[in-house]
Amino acid sequence: MARTSTKTSKTATLPKRATTELPNSLADGSATLKSFRQSDPEDAGFSFTRYWYDGPGLRSGVTSWVMAKIEPGSDPVFGKAAKTELLIPPDAPSIYASLPFLLEHFDKELPPYERHAMVQVKIALPPDEPWHAGYERVREYARAHFANRFPVILVGHVPSTAGLNGYGNHLHCIVLSRPLTINGLQGACHRLCSDKGYAEALAAWRAWRAAEESAA
Numbered sequence: 001m002a003r004t005s006t007k008t009s010k011t012a013t014l015p016k017r018a019t020t021e022l023p024n025s026l027a028d029g030s031a032t033l034k035s036f037r038q039s040d041p042e043d044a045g046f047s048f049t050r051y052w053y054d055g056p057g058l059r060s061g062v063t064s065w066v067m068a069k070i071e072p073g074s075d076p077v078f079g080k081a082a083k084t085e086l087l088i089p090p091d092a093p094s095i096y097a098s099l100p101f102l103l104e105h106f107d108k109e110l111p112p113y114e115r116h117a118m119v120q121v122k123i124a125l126p127p128d129e130p131w132h133a134g135y136e137r138v139r140e141y142a143r144a145h146f147a148n149r150f151p152v153i154l155v156g157h158v159p160s161t162a163g164l165n166g167y168g169n170h171l172h173c174i175v176l177s178r179p180l181t182i183n184g185l186q187g188a189c190h191r192l193c194s195d196k197g198y199a200e201a202l203a204a205w206r207a208w209r210a211a212e213e214s215a216a
Helices: 063-070 099-109 131-145 195-215
Strands: 032-040 043-054 083-087 116-124 152-157 170-176
Touching (some): 032 195, 043 195, 063 099, 063 152, 063 170, 083 131, 116 195, 131 152, 131 170
Antiparallel strands (some): 032 043, 083 152, 116 170
């Protein structure tokens, strides 16, 4: 893939890709990260996917999954996302503006009784405008709807800059399941990772677009 409301957002330094393969002796006893995707035919460019751990045992964590979005290819130039950014709530401790720190602590400190890991909103960017304009639009939506409470990792993919045809530009909004407050990461939010979370995210996106069109 090509290199591709809160008061503040902070941009993180990206970590190196983490290795999360489990030893063969432990793999059979590990939990599986499963997903469920929802979308609306009327909003074909919007999808909402939940991720949760199924089964007891060791968890590989979300770090490698996130890094696979940031670096989806092996090419040192063209294998990276066009843009990546970390948004955190304005009252969150500044140390969480470091993506490696955030992911490490999220993976280490998610209690075993909490199954919800994250949600991902994927939004297609309009093909008739520069990709950065669509990115800013989705970024403001993510700040207003998610990043007032949760850590949000934005990953913009612009395949055309790597010479790939037939792949539309799009933005991934990866929302970790645990609210982030002045006291650090809290318990997983079950509402975010549910049908209600999907319905609220879609309604907020539609309202955001409607307001933008009215102001135009």
